[in-house]
Amino acid sequence: MADDRLIQINPFRAGWHTISMRARNGLKRENKGTYMANGRRDRAWTRAKFHMGLIIAALASVLLFPALFVTAYAAENALSEADKQCLACHSTEGLEKKLANGDTLSLHVRGEVFANSVHKAIGCAGCHADVDLKTHPGSVKNTAKNAREHSIARVAICRQCHEDAFKQHEQSVHAARVKEGNLIAPVCTGCHGSHSVTPKTAYETCVGCHAAALAAHQKWLPNASVHHEVVSCAACHAPAALRMVDLRLYDRVAKVWLSEKEGQPEFEKLARSADADGKGLDPMELRNLVRQINRNGNGNGAPPWKTLRGRIELRTNVEAHRLSGKDAAIRGCDNCHRSGAEPFQNVTVSITGSDGRPIRYDAQKEVLTSALSIESLPEFYAIGGTRSKLLDVLLLLAVLGGAGGTIGHWTLRKLSGRYLKKSESAHAKPGDQGRPSPGNHPDNGAR
Amino acid sequence: MQKIYVHPLPVRIWHWTNAFGFVALIVTGLQIRYVDLISLMSFKAAVNLHNWVGFVLIGNFFVWLLFYLFSDKIKVYHPELSPMKHFRGSLRQLQYYGYGIFKGDPNPHHVSAYHKFNPLQSVTYQIVMLLLVPLQFFTGILLWDLKHFSGAVEFFGGVRVVDTVHVLLFIFFVAYIFGHAYLGSLGHTPTAHFKAMFTGYEEVETEVERGEPAQTLT
Structure with a gap:
């Protein structure tokens, strides 16, 4: 949390830089204009703008800087009297x-x-x-x-x-x-x-020490960066543990994980109302939930910018403590990239709570493979592992149609050829040249 | 019978590289998608082979493209600009495959060096080569390095969307390979067109042999 607080300071610093840089750029531009126009009023205006910039920047720093201390104080103030005594x-x-x-x-x-x-x-x-x-x-x-x-x-x-x-x-x-x-x-x-x-499941915790982990994985793992994003370290490095998929709400525009506002939890209520039978969100219910979340505060008709991003995690974080070295870690691709793989048997949908911990709601495993997922889960897909049943059926139809069509056409050609030969020999007259058999006409010059 | 040169060497090289490459991509693609049903090779080996063959075929595509762009043979791909003419020609060709061929009718299309595709072929090949194949390469490249192309992947709606397009095209190409190979066997002998794709020469009947004035589709 200390790091988060530091990060919060940075935008303020960026703002200060922005203000001062704008003031300087403004000065530079206006100076050029002044020399070209050679007018006193322009120079006076330039100075006024520069000073105004400085005043705004100074005011901003005076007003905003204490805000940080106020935030820190508020957090500290939430502690018990005994703890304050220690502190x-x-x-x-x-x-x-x-x-x-x-x-x-x-x-x-x-x-x-x-x-x-x-x-x-x-x-x-x-x-x-x-x-x-x-x-x-x-x-x-x-x-x-x-x-x-x-x-x-x-x-x-x-x-x-x-x-x-x-x-x-x-x-x-x-x-x-x-x-x-x-x-x-x-x-x-x-x-x-x-x-x-x-609770520490974040990738950053592990790479804090294992800084070379990504480079080491890139030597043998295709799309290693993506794997590091969507598969928690423990999912492979705690091989005895059971895994699951957590689908977390993400803001595509602001590029941050969505989180609940303090004191106004909404996610669980929405999920519960979407889950009509209480058996966990099915594909249609999940799609409705994502639509509902996008309607709330996104305006009807706007493109959905709140989406679900999936991540393979452990079902219980307790098991994440039994971490193994690389020799015992899972390396086989088919642990995930096969239909019915263990990590895809349990699915939760979640949002980051106001305290930073996830608030989860169960979903049915079919949400990963349904054709509807192209709308509700466009950003989570494991080749083979979460493949769409609809596409499997289409492929089967293509094979059956391709093979059946050619075999059927070929059979018809052979049968009609025999029939033509028979009827020709029955009606053959001396000197008759006959007709060529189907499909083998000498001028079938194109496919 | 008269031999006419319709398949220049670069086209033949491109064609057979493409043909074997597509079969390899289909086999490795099936292995990648159905690792629980097929065990020809490991998932990882299939992914690596799929990537390599994919890049070879992308290079090969440019052999085809550059040859036709810088050769007068590009005329074989010139579209029929009159929709009615094209429609009538396509209908005649469909009628032949669906009915006439069973009666022993001659193929309504006659091959020549600058007119080797029948109306159905010309429209199919243009869609395949200028739209579907490049789209398959494009989605394949995005899936090859999702992190590097994350901006594009997100722009097109996410990895599931890109993969679905890739798989839909894969399904189309599976069906296409069946049809393409079968229609290729409908020459004056079952192997005539296959041989022509190796030698470059198609054997066609002369007008005199046909005993009729030449039919043209243009």
């Missing part, structure tokens, strides 16, 4: 302690980041129950010799609540590397962060 000291930048080997352990916590994490609900004490406020600071005995040992020791705290994920992780290549003494193999905090804990 009174721990939000101090540079707060740290030295471990036995001289490693520095940061004790700084960004309140707004923690407020946006999934652990906000359990608060500081949820993980730091060993801290007694009466004697803190000074009561916490950190016996870890170095920062790495500290991170590994803290896994026990995560395990208290996430035993199932811990067990899966224990069988992973990451856990194996940790046991081997690898110093960069991740423990829980390596992927999830310490105070910014959020």
